[in-house]
Amino acid sequence: MPKKRSSAKHVARKAEGFDIRLGNAVADLGDQPVVRALGRFGEMADQPPLFALAGATMAAGFVLNRPRLARAGFRMLASEALATLAKGWIKRRVDRRRPNVHSGDHRARTGKIVDTSPHNSFPSGHSAGAVTIACAIARDYxxxxxxxTAAAAxxxxxxxxxxxxxxxxxxVGVAIGFAAEVIVSELMRSPHDGGLR
Structure with missing residues (x-):
């Protein structure tokens, strides 16, 4: 059993090393105009814009008397709230320096030591938000x-x-976003016809 555990640890270390090398290699492309444009687009997946989009969608559904639109907005809002709670819970327990912090160790460490943005790389809240909102919209539309899906990607x-x-x-952010939307949609399921309402 100890041998198996040590073998799994070795594989995990190798995978983490590959992840760090890949992240650093991609980060080296950061000065390219396309990459800068991507970064600006990626900021739209931050919590405030996503909550605003969800709230506006739900409000529009009520004002225009379009139940499906209101339901989609509520699903977006609830899914993003759950994804935010989940990623926040993990971030408070794991330290990992972001790729753009060039000094120090980029391996993830459990047991929160530093609770500042440069040390909150794991997991990606923007990724969780983008995916959960994309799934929530697609569920009703x-x-x-x-x-x-393309926008989230x-x-x-x-x-x-x-x-x-x-x-x-x-x-991991993608997985959190997907799971959050599935959980919310299951909770929204109508017991009368077995379909999502």
């Missing part, structure tokens, strides 16, 4: 799935290309 890639997060930070 399946025809928009292609556009929302660009926002997630922007986090890595702008040297704000390592690839694993973004991947």
């Amino acid at each position: 399946p025809g928009a799935a292609g556009i929302t 660009v926002a997630v890639c922007a986090q890595v290309s702008a040297a704000k997060h390592f690839p694993v930070d973004a991947a």
Whole structure:
């Protein structure tokens, strides 16, 4: 058993080393105009813009008497709130320097030591938000799935290309966003017809 544990630890260390090298290699492209534009687009996946979008969608649904739009807005709002809580809970327990912090160790460490933005790389809240909002919209408007998925993918890639997060930070953020939307949608499920309302 100890041998298995040490072998798993070795694989995890190797994977983390690869993640750091890949993140640093992508970060070296940060001066490219396309990468800078990506970074600006990625900022739209921050919490304030996403909460504003969700709230405005829900309000528009009520004002225009469009229940599906109001439901989509509520789903967006609840999913983003849950994703924010989940990523915040993890960030308070894990230290990881961001790729754009060039000094020090970039390995993740549990047991929070420093609670400042440069040490809050894991996981990516922007990635979680982009994915949860994209999934929430597509749940009520399946025809928009292609556009929302593409926008979320660009926002997630922007986090890595702008040297704000390592690839694993973004991947875990994606998983959190997806899970948050699924949980909220399950809670919104109507018991009468088994369908999402």
